[in-house]
Structure formats: C-alpha cells, structure tokens
Amino acid sequence: MKKVKLLSTLTAFSIMLAGCASSANPQTPAATSAAEGTAAPAAAAKPFLTVAYSEGGTTLDPAEANDLTSDTLVLAAYDQLVTYGIKADNGANIANTEDIKPMLAESWETSGDNTVYTFKLKPGVKFQSGNPVDADSVVYSLDRVAKSSSGSFLYGMAAIKTVTAKDDSTVEIALTNANHNFLQILAMYTFSIVDKKSVEAQGADYLKTHAAGSGPFTLEKWDPATEAVFTPNEDYWQGAPKLGKVTMKFTKEASNRVLLLNKGDVDMAIEIPPKDVDSLKSNSNLTVASNASNRILFFAMNNKVKPFDNEKVRQAINYAIPYDELLTGVMYGQAKQMKSSVASNTPGFSDAGYVYEHNLDKAKELLKEAGYEKGFTFDFTLGSGFDDWEDDAVLIQAELAKIGVTMNINKLARAQFLEQQKTKNLTSYISKWTSFVNDPGYHLGFLMYGKGSSNYNNYQNAEVDKLWEQANTETDATKRAELYKQAQEIITTEAPWAYLYEYNRIVGMNNKISGYAFYPDEVIRFYPLSIQE
C-alpha cells in the first residue's frame, strides 16, 4: 500500500510539475518558439518548411545515395556541374531533362567527335566550408563515383574514361565513346561536387553522415529515426534560400502523413496514398500536385518458360488485363495507362503498335490459336511491400479465370523477391521501374536489350538489340528517336510484358508554398521553394 501511495504521489507530482511549465527549455533557441513550420517567428525573417517523408535515408554520400530520402538530402546540400532546365506543362513546372543548364560549370565545349568535354567552372564559387570550388574537387568527386559501390555503374553508363584538371577552373572529361546521355547523367545527384579539402581532412567515412558541398542548405542534423534539419546557406552563390529552415520529418505511416498535412503540422508530404487524394483536395488550405511520373508498373512474363514462350499467349494476357479497373479501382485515378515499354514522359516515347484493350473474346481467340483452348495454370510471384500490387494481382487473377487461365499467387518478402527475380527463373511477376536517366536508350538497355542487366524475364529479339545498338551510337536526335520508336513497336507487338500503368507522383502541400517543380527522379528540390505569409 505504501508503494502504491508513493507511486501515485510521484505521478501526481510529475503531472503537477508538467502543468507549471513556466521554466524555459534551456536548449530551445528563442527563434523557434512558434509552432514549427507554420508561422515565422519574429526573430527569424524567413519562413520554415516542414516536409513529411516515409523513410529516413541511408547515407549522405552522393556517390552511394540511391533512395529517395538520401537523394533529397544530397541535392539540398550539394551542387553538380550541370543541371536540368524547367518547362511549364499544363500550368505545372516540370523538369526538362533534355535541356541541360550550367550549374557549377559556367560553360563547356565539346570536341568534334563528342568524346571530350571541357568544362569551365564558375569563378568565385565557394563550398560551405569556405574552400573554393576548383577543378581538383571536381576530379576528386568524379573519381569517388568511379570507386563507389552504388554509383560506379552510372560512371560506366556515362562512358567516362578520364577526368583531368587542366587548370584551377578547367576540367576535361574524356569519354570512351560518344554518348548522348553523358550530360544528363552528369546532372544527377551521384555526380555532386564534394569539397576535397574538407573530406580529406576529416577522413574517409566523413561523407556518410556529413555533407561537404556548395549547395543551398547546410545540414544541421540527420537522424534517420526522426528528422533531418537544414539551415540555409546564406552565402549561396545563386543567392540565399528563401526558407529559414527545412525540416524533413520521417513518418512511416502513410495515413499519419495525410493527417499531419490536413492539420497543418507539416507543410508538405510525399507518398500520399491515392485513395486520400480526394480528401486532401477538399481541404481549401492544400494543393495536391499529381504529376505523371516515369515510374511504370508492368506484368512480366518469362519469355523462356512455357506457355509464355508463345507470343500469342502473352498477347492474350494483354487482352485480359482489366485496365480501367486497375486505374480507377486500385489507383483512384492517380495513374495513367501505360502504352509502351517506355514511360510516356520520356522523350522518344512512342505508342506505335499498341492495340491492347480489355477484350476477353479476343484473349480467348488468341489462346485458341496458340493451342491453349482449355487454358493453363501458371505461377505468379508477388513481392511484398506495395499495396496496389496485391490488388492488381487479385483483379488480374479474377479476369484470367474467366478465360480458363489459373494464376497461382505466391507471396514473397521484398528482399526474397528481389533475390529470386535476379535468377531470371520467375514465371511471372509484377514489377515497377523508374529510369534515373530520362532516355529510352537507358531504359530499354536495362529492361529489353538482350544483354540488359535487368532483363529478368528473358526477352530476346535480335532486331530490337540491333536497333538499340544503332541508336546508342547515333548522334542525331531525330534519327535516334526513329530507331527507338521501331524498337518500341516490336516490343509492344511481341508483348514480353503486359503494360499496367504509370504512377503519378503525388505531393500534397500548403497553398502558401510556391516554386515546386516536378523532376523525373521524383526528388523535391528545396531551393526554389518559398512560402508566402
């Protein structure tokens, strides 16, 4: 009894203490006394921005970053040699990945055969440490990419042979062969320019948890469990950011991100579930940007496994997919029907040869022609982690049952699924893909080229391979587009996949935010953002 009394007294005491709350939190800076992310406190002139993310990121090292949060952290703290232009599209700003603009490089010259690029650096630009951005740092940064675990393949993809400093502000990059994707790849976060002097002084692991860039924001705190906090780099060479602070809050639960945004506790949220878009739109304080992304979803059929080695069977599956149901029932309209193996946003996209629609009679007819009049049974592997995939699989299963085809769904954990997929033995599966480089050559090279490293469903077509190889060395953009168009048409007709949909990138934000632009890599750039009071 004494113990109970003691406990309750203690509890009462602590509640009472909490109630007083008059003494100050000694660590709290006066400037942040107002509710975070909403009104700007009197002491700080610039408004704060709070953005809800689902994941906390894995690294700050530009050469190793390959998840959305890490990429976002990198792009806030670093600059690259070149960057993408912006174009207006239906009133929204979207990146124009074909329009490469100068960033840390002031200008560049190309040799006649397009194998040597000479970059002239902008004069007077400094890293956040105060060190100048010089050719040495550029060479150092690109060499780090070449030696990195995650980014090194992009170095190869860019066809970089050597990077040399000609003088303090001139860098020469020699390529192994002419490569029309070179500048586009160079604009990626992977090729961020890091402060060589700072990094060498701090040691090799420094960049994993610290940033050493020349970018618009300085990283104040990064805790993958809770938040990342950026303060503006007031000396930024493009002008000080318009935000006083950027906080990325890591909130795994999607419904919480929606609630937080609705209540105004965050100003911006990503990865909004499609079903919640309408409810957010009904909140007059909010704007929902829903842009067609390059993220595609497809139903892959293993071209080496019976009965999918038969083109007619694959086409039949294409006719049996309930496209409208997938778009409206599963994605609530926040997706677009996919009509080529290349995303429709990609320059060079062509839907030539696309004939498929939901038509079970046609599907049955094709099955009959293929000799599967009575249907067949096959294994389908469902990787976990995406709610829509499961719904898609069940809907497709139901439609296929109507043409006598039995689809056995086997569920696998994501890690296991990726491992299995790499064996190229899965009969069929659903998978998504986003091409980091917005180009059909990059995209098809991974997925549809015979030797493509992600061609997990064994698609082989000598003509497609030839077209891709030709296009790869073709310097004339129009001729190249024509070659890619032919390749896409052959692929669509042969139907190694059933095309499902292209995801929209949904970003919910407070009406007061302006300057948002959509990029195909889906990373939000904080620098152009501002908040009106």
Added chain:
Amino acid sequence: MFAYTLKRLAQMIPALLGIIVITFILSRVLPGDPAIMLAGEQAPEETVNKIRQDMGLDKPLYIQFFSYFGQLFQGNIGYAYHTGHSVASDLATRFPATLELTIASILIAILVAVPVGIIAATRKESILDHISRVFSLIGACVPIFWLGLMFIYIFYSILGWAPAPMGRISGDLNPPAHITGLYVLDSLLSGDMMALKSSIVHLVLPAICLSTGTMAIVARMTRSSMLEVVDQDFVRTARAKGLKESAVIYKHALVNALIPTLTVLGLQFGYLMGGAVITETIFSWPGIGGYVTDSILAADYAPIQAFTLVSAILYCGINLAVDLIYGLIDPRIRYE
C-alpha cells in the same frame, strides 16, 4: 543472495554464446541478399558483387563468423547499412526510446490492472467483475494498429488534445540534456519543465496503446491468483484476528497473490520491448522495434545480431530481477 546472483550471472554466459551463434546463422539463412538491397534495383550484377566483396559476404560463413565474433569482443557491434550509422549509435538513440515507452506502458498496466484484478476478485461474479472481464477481453483482442490509429484520429485529428504523432517531443523543443536517454526522467533530473511536459504529452497515447494487452493479462492474472489466496487459511486467520477488510486484502492477500503477477509482468516486459514495433510505427516513435523490423526487411545483419544480443542480456537481467524480487515479497523464498 550475492553468491546466488553471481551464479546466475555466470549461467548467462553459455546462454548468450548460444544466442550469438544462433542469431548469426539465422540472419544468414534469412532470405534476401543485403548486397542487392543496398545496391538498389537498377544496379547491375558487377555492382552487387563489388558490394558483396566490400561487406565480406563472399567469404565462407565460418570466416565471417570469426571476424564478427572478434569484433564483438573488441566492442564493435557493426555498421547498419540501412541507416548509414554505426549500430552502437543507432542503439544508443533508439533503445532508451523503447525502454521509456515500455516502462510507461508497464506502469500504466500495473496502475490500472492490479486494482481492477483485486476488485474483480473481491467482488466475484458481481457486475464489476463482469465489466472487468469484458474490458480484459477487449484489451486482449483489440489490434494495436487499429487502436493506435483510432487514438490519433480522435485525440489528435478531431479533438486536437494530443500532439502530432511525430516522435518523443515537440519539434520546436530540444530534447532534455542527455543523462539516461529517457526523456521524462532526464527532463525531471535537469529541471527542464517544457521538455518534461512535452515528453509526457507525447508518451501518453502510445503508452496506453501499448499497455492494453498487458493490462488485460495482468488484470486476469491478479484476479485469479487473488481468488486462490483469499480462500486460504491465513486470510481467514487475519479476518478472525479482527483486522480491517482493507488490511486483510492488501497486506495479507495481495502480497501473496503478487508472485504470479510479477512473473507475468517480467515476461510482458521482454515481450513489449520487442513487440513495440506497431506502436512505434504508428506514432513515429524512434524506438528499437521499428529499427529491427527495417533491419530484417533490408537483410541488414549487424543490427539484427546486435539487437538480439542486447535483448537477450536484458531478458536474462529481467528474469534475474524478478526472481530476486520474489524473495523480497515472499520471505519463504530463499536463495542458495
């Protein structure tokens, strides 16, 4: 008792060694290749192989084990690839968060469930007993994720009483000075009243949410062990001596009925430490549960191994503590 404690501590060593070996093997046979997860889906085979070499995963299992074991002896518990931080620093920030949440939910469970159990037992088959039974049933059945989401929806979204479900303390406050890592305790110790208020307010909903299952079990346990005790001779004797009913119940019956309840509490504590995943995810509580789940999903070996080891030590410690407390409660229990 000192010798007994030492003996028990010595007995932990083979158990912990066994756990180290088993966890190492189990994490290796888990499906999923960490190199694939780390490289990202677009990375070609060469990249994956390079990462595998960098991580030492291309070496035979026994070599991997000895290098892990050697590092463990030097106090190095590894690097968490999926957070980019060392496992030690991850555990240091996240373990106290889960510990605080678990302690709070155990306290809530005790404060609610023990009185409820006593009332139910002393007024057996009364309306109060039935009500407590229904509540225990609900507490044991209601899924935590649903309860958590409902709590957030009602108390944060509609009523606006609870703070945003974003961690342990309000975003515009700095955490209290780091002493134990338990925010409530630290802010009390450092006299930081703003941090104290904010961390208590943030703790309430997740702690209640997490405590529901334990509350139900403890209430039922207290009731049944009380029922066993109240019919025994010594209780009758106490009554016959003319003691007040409250003294009979609390001084004589309850103390004797607490042993099974204590056993259950010890087990629940271990269970809650590991089982806080859902609560942590829903309330964005930066604890260990979500961390381990993420580690498993990312096939990130070092944090899985480290967490299992730390939990095993904790579990053994709690078991020992429970056994020692038996002796304090019941003088008949002696240790040799």
